[in-house]
Amino acid sequence: MTAPDDPEARLVPGTNRAPAEEESHRGAFGDYGGTSGAFIERTFREKILLVGVTLPPHLDDDTEAGLDELELLVDTAGADVVGRVVQRRSRPEPATYIGKGKVEELRALAEAVDCDTVVFDDELSPAQQNNLEKALGRTAIDRTAVILDIFAQNASSQEGKAQVELAMHRYRLPRLRGKGGYLSQQAGGGGGGLGARRGPGETQLEVDRRRVLRRVHKLEADLRDITQHRETQRKARSRSRVTHVALVGYTNAGKSTLLNQLTDADVHVEDRLFATLDATTRRLELPGGEGVLATDTVGFIAKLPHQLVEAFRSTLDVAAEADLLVHVVDSSAPDPEGQMAAVREVLGEIGAGDVPELIAFNKRDATEEWKRLVDRHPGSVAVSGRTGVGAEDLLQAISDRLRAMTTSVELLVPFARGDVMAEVHREGEVLSEEATDDGMLLRARLDAAGRSKLAEYLVGTAEARPAT
Numbered sequence: 001m002t003a004p005d006d007p008e009a010r011l012v013p014g015t016n017r018a019p020a021e022e023e024s025h026r027g028a029f030g031d032y033g034g035t036s037g038a039f040i041e042r043t044f045r046e047k048i049l050l051v052g053v054t055l056p057p058h059l060d061d062d063t064e065a066g067l068d069e070l071e072l073l074v075d076t077a078g079a080d081v082v083g084r085v086v087q088r089r090s091r092p093e094p095a096t097y098i099g100k101g102k103v104e105e106l107r108a109l110a111e112a113v114d115c116d117t118v119v120f121d122d123e124l125s126p127a128q129q130n131n132l133e134k135a136l137g138r139t140a141i142d143r144t145a146v147i148l149d150i151f152a153q154n155a156s157s158q159e160g161k162a163q164v165e166l167a168m169h170r171y172r173l174p175r176l177r178g179k180g181g182y183l184s185q186q187a188g189g190g191g192g193g194l195g196a197r198r199g200p201g202e203t204q205l206e207v208d209r210r211r212v213l214r215r216v217h218k219l220e221a222d223l224r225d226i227t228q229h230r231e232t233q234r235k236a237r238s239r240s241r242v243t244h245v246a247l248v249g250y251t252n253a254g255k256s257t258l259l260n261q262l263t264d265a266d267v268h269v270e271d272r273l274f275a276t277l278d279a280t281t282r283r284l285e286l287p288g289g290e291g292v293l294a295t296d297t298v299g300f301i302a303k304l305p306h307q308l309v310e311a312f313r314s315t316l317d318v319a320a321e322a323d324l325l326v327h328v329v330d331s332s333a334p335d336p337e338g339q340m341a342a343v344r345e346v347l348g349e350i351g352a353g354d355v356p357e358l359i360a361f362n363k364r365d366a367t368e369e370w371k372r373l374v375d376r377h378p379g380s381v382a383v384s385g386r387t388g389v390g391a392e393d394l395l396q397a398i399s400d401r402l403r404a405m406t407t408s409v410e411l412l413v414p415f416a417r418g419d420v421m422a423e424v425h426r427e428g429e430v431l432s433e434e435a436t437d438d439g440m441l442l443r444a445r446l447d448a449a450g451r452s453k454l455a456e457y458l459v460g461t462a463e464a465r466p467a468t
């Protein structure tokens with residue numbers, strides 16, 4: 001790759017792709033194409049060096065584990081890792097993230113192995129990134145960029161593509177660098193018709209920024225339309241009070257495999273990070289015949305870029321609005337509990353921290369580790385999405401958990417109040433109705449929200465009587 005001082009080399013960071021190829025590549029974005037070049041080249045396999053820094057309170061092992069995962073991410077993005085550099089620091093160096101001597105060592109290694117790009121495991125500030133590229137003479141990107149790249153490759157629905165492109169622009173905006181920078185040459189390329197002609201006294205950087213901002217606003221408007229449609233569907237669903245279960249978990253944990261196993265959903269499964277970006281919902285039959293809706297969702301990862309969380313908010317709402325989360329954990333992963341913690345962090349960020357959670361340790365066919373995990377996590381179940389072992393237990397556990405969230409109650413509703421009667425039917429499951437002298441006596445299963453809404457008609461609970 002040419003030195004970054006050469007403006008030709010800076011058209012698309014991390015690539016030496018000619019603009020024409022770049023456009024055809026970006027064609028993958030369909031209507032949303034034009035301005036979202038990839039961070040890692042895909043027409044050949046780039047050689048990549050990884051950099052990890054151990055900051056307190058972390059240990060060197062954490063850094064290595066982070067780099068193992070980053071290597072998987074880089075591989076998924078379509079490039080080869082040719083080496084690693086690690087450093088222990090009390091805090092990042094403001095200008096270059098790693099220390100001056102380390103930058104020098106990294107530059108020498110990069111030259112020796114002839115790598116195309118250097119990837120840092122932590123988020124680099126735009127200034128750090130710029131300084132590093134100057135010092136190293138090659139593209140420097142961070143973990144966020146690699147994850148954005150993979151999302152871009154995997155997006156297939158119109159909504160998914162728009163969300164990814166939005167996240168990429170939000171990532172790039174503060175990194176625009178004027179002439180020779182990220183977007184000065186390519187932004188207009190495929191997008192076309194954005195009317196970003198340079199006005200009097202306007203620098204190229206300002207033109208670029210205006211162009212990207214315009215695109216961001218367009219994407220935000222498009223996504224609002226799509227979200228509105230989803231909102232309508234969601235309201236219809238919530239009116240019908242169908243119970244909703246969301247499968248959440250770390251990427252590659254086996255969420256899609258499990259949904260397929262439980263429902264014949266036919267969702268795409270791949271040994272690849274972020275195989276699923278779009279939510280798929282299927283009807284799930286519970287023991288006893290009750291039907292619920294189950295949704296497979298996008299996977300999470302440690303240090304999930306906040307731009308993606310923001311952009312995927314409407315997709316992620318599925319989890320926040322579910323009645324129950326089935327947290328799928330890969331029990332054969334190097335650190336299943338670390339992954340669980342990362343998932344819970346994202347769940348908190350998207351407002352799903354309070355939704356009841358049932359833990360399913362998946363891939364029980366692959367190791368014996370699940371036994372220890374199930375012991376340590378009361379109420380959890382072990383399952384294999386691949387072989388189906390434990391699927392019955394999981395369904396039973398889902399059914400039990402949902403049932404435990406509702407209580408069987410008695411309500412006395414005046415005959416004249418047909419509206420209240422209808423509301424009871426909407427809010428819960430009516431078990432029996434009986435006309436009495438004082439009005440209609442209903443026995444029903446209601447969740448906490450339903451009970452509080454209908455509080456004035458409650459005459460008692462009927463827990464002793466098993467629901468049928």
Ligand SMILES: Nc1nc2c(ncn2[C@@H]2O[C@H](COP(=O)(O)OP(=O)(O)OP(=O)(O)O)[C@@H](O)[C@H]2O)c(=O)[nH]1
Pocket residue numbers: 249250251252253254255256257258268269270271272273274275276277297298299300362363364365366383384385386387
């Ligand atoms: N051995 C074993 N492998 C499994 C099991 N479940 C899933 N896998 C494998 O794990 C990989 C990931 O499975 P997916 O179902 O795509 O995982 P996911 O959680 O949907 O992943 P993303 O959509 O990428 O977040 C695939 O190679 C599956 O075949 C299991 O129970 N046992």
Ligand SMILES: [Mg+2]
Pocket residue numbers: 255256257268269275276296297
């Ligand atoms: Mg999946």
